[in-house]
Amino acid sequence: MRNDVRVELGARAYEVRIGTGLLSQAGAQIAPLLRRPRVAVITDETVGALHLEALRAGLGEIEMVSLSLPAGEGTKSWPHLERACEWLLAEKVERKDIVVAFGGGVIGDLVGFAAAILRRGVRFVQIPTTLLAQVDSSVGGKTGINVTAGKNLIGAFHQPSLVLADIDLLGTLEPRDFLAGYGEVVKYGLLGDADFFDWLEAMGPALASGDTAARLRAVTRSVEMKAEIVARDETEEGDRALLNLGHTFCHALEAATGYGERLLHGEGVAIGCALAFELSQRLGLCSQEAPSRVRAHLKAMGTKVDLADIPGDLPDADGLIELMAQDKKVLDGKMRFILARGIGQAFVTSDVPREVLRGVLVDALAARRS
Ligand code: GLY
Numbered sequence: 057m058r059n060d061v062r063v064e065l066g067a068r069a070y071e072v073r074i075g076t077g078l079l080s081q082a083g084a085q086i087a088p089l090l091r092r093p094r095v096a097v098i099t100d101e102t103v104g105a106l107h108l109e110a111l112r113a114g115l116g117e118i119e120m121v122s123l124s125l126p127a128g129e130g131t132k133s134w135p136h137l138e139r140a141c142e143w144l145l146a147e148k149v150e151r152k153d154i155v156v157a158f159g160g161g162v163i164g165d166l167v168g169f170a171a172a173i174l175r176r177g178v179r180f181v182q183i184p185t186t187l188l189a190q191v192d193s194s195v196g197g198k199t200g201i202n203v204t205a206g207k208n209l210i211g212a213f214h215q216p217s218l219v220l221a222d223i224d225l226l227g228t229l230e231p232r233d234f235l236a237g238y239g240e241v242v243k244y245g246l247l248g249d250a251d252f253f254d255w256l257e258a259m260g261p262a263l264a265s266g267d268t269a270a271r272l273r274a275v276t277r278s279v280e281m282k283a284e285i286v287a288r289d290e291t292e293e294g295d296r297a298l299l300n301l302g303h304t305f306c307h308a309l310e311a312a313t314g315y316g317e318r319l320l321h322g323e324g325v326a327i328g329c330a331l332a333f334e335l336s337q338r339l340g341l342c343s344q345e346a347p348s349r350v351r352a353h354l355k356a357m358g359t360k361v362d363l364a365d366i367p368g369d370l371p372d373a374d375g376l377i378e379l380m381a382q383d384k385k386v387l388d389g390k391m392r393f394i395l396a397r398g399i400g401q402a403f404v405t406s407d408v409p410r411e412v413l414r415g416v417l418v419d420a421l422a423a424r425r426s
Pocket residue numbers: 192193195196198296299300
C-alpha cells in the first residue's frame with residue numbers, strides 16, 4: 057500500500073512516499089539519490105531504540121553511520137545543533153552525501169537545519185516517525201532550532217530530497233502522541249477541505265485504533281494539501297500562513313506552559329483551532345454550528361480541546377494576548393489570525409478587534425474555573 061505525493065518546487069521538487077513497509081525498503085528508495093553507498097542518520101534515543109536496527113536492515117548494502125540524540129524539545133537547541141554538525145563533519149559527510157533525519161518533528165527540524173548549514177548545504181531525507189511529523193513538519197522545508205527569544209527563531213528553508221512516511225511506524229506511538237498529531241490532521245480539513253473533515257468525523261476512531269487504510273488516507277490527504285500550499289507559497293509570503301490555523305493561540309499557550317508535557321504542540325493546535333473557530337463565530341464570519349462541530353469532534357477523539365484541559369495555572373486574557381503578540385506572524389506590529397467562514401474555508405486577516413479576542417479568552421479561561 058503506497059501513495060506518492062509530489063511537492064512541485066521546480067529544481068527542488070521532491071516526493072513524499074506514504075505507505076506501509078517503507079522502512080524495510082529504505083535502501084531501494086534512497087539509493088537513486090546517492091553518489092556513494094553511505095548515509096549518515098541522526099535520530100533520537102527513543103526512536104533509535106525502537107527502529108534504528110530496522111532502518112539499518114532496510115538500507116541493505118548501504119553503509120549507515122548513526123547518532124542518537126536525547127528525545128524531547130530540548131534537543132532543538134544550539135548545543136545539539138553543534139553536536140550534530142560536528143558529528144557529521146567527523147563522519148566526513150561530503151557535499152554530495154545524504155543525511156537522514158529519522159524521528160519526529162524535533163529531529164526533522166534540527167537535522168534539516170544542520171543539513172542546510174553543513175558545508176553550505178547538503179541534501180537530506182526525512183523519515184518521519186510521528187503522525188505530526190508525517191503530516192506536517194517533514195514536508196515543506198521549514199527547519200530550525202529554538203532559542204531563548206522563542207521557538208523556531210533560528211532556521212532556514214531547506215527542502216528535503218525525499219520524504220518516506222512509513223505508516224507502520226505510527227503503531228509504536230503513545231496514544232497521547234498520536235492524538236496530538238491528529239490535531240494537525242484535523243487542521244487540514246478545517247482550513248481547506250470540508251469533505252475531509254466530514255470523513256474524519258466518521259473515521260477518526262478507526263484512525264486512532266490503528267486502521268491502516270484509514271491512516272494511509274488521512275496522512276496522504278494531509279500531505280497533498282500541504283504540498284499544494286507549499287508549492288504555491290514556499291517561503292510563507294501569503295497562503296502558507298493558512299497552515300498556521302490555530303497556531304497563534306497555540307504558540308501563546310505553549311509559551312505559557314513551558315513547551316513541555318503540560319501541553320504538546322498538536323494539543324495546542326487542537327485547542328487553537330477550536331478558539332479560532334469560536335473567534336470567527338463571534339466576529340460573525342461563520343455560524344455557531346462550525347465551532348460546535350469542531351469542539352464536538354475533538355472531544356469525541358479524546359484530545360485536548362478546552363483551556364480547562366491544560367493542567368496548572370495560565371496567564372489571564374491580557375497575558376495570553378501579550379504572548380500572542382510575540383508570534384512570528386506579527387506583521388508591521390499587527391497580529392495576524394487565521395479565521396474561517398466555515399469548515400474548510402480559512403483565510404488570513406489582521407482585522408480582529410482586541411476586545412472580541414479578549415472576550416473569547418476571558419470566557420475560555422472562566423470555563424476553567426466553573
Ligand atoms: N507547519 C507550518 C508550515 O510548515 O508552514
